[in-house]
Amino acid sequence: MSRFDKKLAAGEGVVGTFSHLGGPAVAECLSLSGLDYVIIDTEHGPFLDESTGEMIRAIELHSAETFVRVRDSSRAAVLHALDLGARGIIIPDVQSVEEARRLVEYAKYYPLGARGFAFSRSAKYGFLPELKQIGDYFTATNQRTILMPQCETAGALEHIEEIAALDGIDGIFVGPYDLSVALGAPAQFATPRFAEALSRVIAACRASGKLAFIYANTRAYFAQGYQGAPIARIRPFWSRPFRACCRRNGTLQKNAKVRPPRSGNTSIKSGVIRIGRTPRFFTCC
Numbered sequence: 001m002s003r004f005d006k007k008l009a010a011g012e013g014v015v016g017t018f019s020h021l022g023g024p025a026v027a028e029c030l031s032l033s034g035l036d037y038v039i040i041d042t043e044h045g046p047f048l049d050e051s052t053g054e055m056i057r058a059i060e061l062h063s064a065e066t067f068v069r070v071r072d073s074s075r076a077a078v079l080h081a082l083d084l085g086a087r088g089i090i091i092p093d094v095q096s097v098e099e100a101r102r103l104v105e106y107a108k109y110y111p112l113g114a115r116g117f118a119f120s121r122s123a124k125y126g127f128l129p130e131l132k133q134i135g136d137y138f139t140a141t142n143q144r145t146i147l148m149p150q151c152e153t154a155g156a157l158e159h160i161e162e163i164a165a166l167d168g169i170d171g172i173f174v175g176p177y178d179l180s181v182a183l184g185a186p187a188q189f190a191t192p193r194f195a196e197a198l199s200r201v202i203a204a205c206r207a208s209g210k211l212a213f214i215y216a217n218t219r220a221y222f223a224q225g226y227q228g229a230p231i232a233r234i235r236p237f238w239s240r241p242f243r244a245c246c247r248r249n250g251t252l253q254k255n256a257k258v259r260p261p262r263s264g265n266t267s268i269k270s271g272v273i274r275i276g277r278t279p280r281f282f283t284c285c
Helices: 003-009 024-032 049-060 075-083 097-107 121-126 134-144 154-158 160-165 176-182 192-208 234-248
Strands: 014-019 037-041 065-069 088-091 146-151 171-174 211-214 228-231 257-259 271-275 278-283
Touching: 003 014, 014 024, 014 065, 024 037, 024 049, 037 049, 037 228, 049 065, 049 075, 075 088, 075 097, 075 121, 097 146, 097 160, 146 154, 146 160, 146 211, 154 160, 154 176, 154 192, 160 171, 160 192, 171 192, 176 192, 192 211
Parallel strands: 014 037, 014 228, 037 065, 065 088, 088 146, 146 171, 171 211, 211 228
Antiparallel strands: 271 278
């Protein structure tokens, strides 16, 4: 069982981040950092299938799980990410219950869905012993694969209870910026209407026993009931949890100084852990 699974089983929150830039070396550094998962962003990032596959392999060398935010809800986008070996996928701009049903069909094997089978990387190119009993392989893969549509549109929010309750949907991922736009108040996260929307997502996930993730800049979301919070900004996360993770993994020495980027933009585009004057770690996401 991975650290990601152990923490969720223990009722702990899991912390990850998005990777929008970089390549396999950056992805490997992120996996070494102590993060529980890394999301390769093919919606807003420049990654094609080949580079996405290379990043997945690099992340798997260490302890983090790999998610891919696919570029859209098409069958090809879903199937390619899963065949490359992603633990789970996040789907942007979901508009309806019917679209969510199609995602289950694309992402889950029989009997939950109709995912196409191939001897791809996810099946170890046909060398998995489990493939001798294909039904057992389908069952195990369906259980392991995490399918999370995003709630960031008016349509998804309107039907969030039905979407979360679908068999084969494993969680809901809130995109707060686009959701605030859908609510008519861009980037206004302190409004009663936005708070009500988040509460509705949490209630829907709890009622269905599903995961709730949110793009975050604060750990306060864990206390609200979210299990996952991909880091959106450095400063709220950087000091204690991130340094502790790095020290546990030997990436950061005990008395090392951590210097976040000096620019006003605190999004995790780049960060350098310095020991003396020597850069020791770089993240780009």
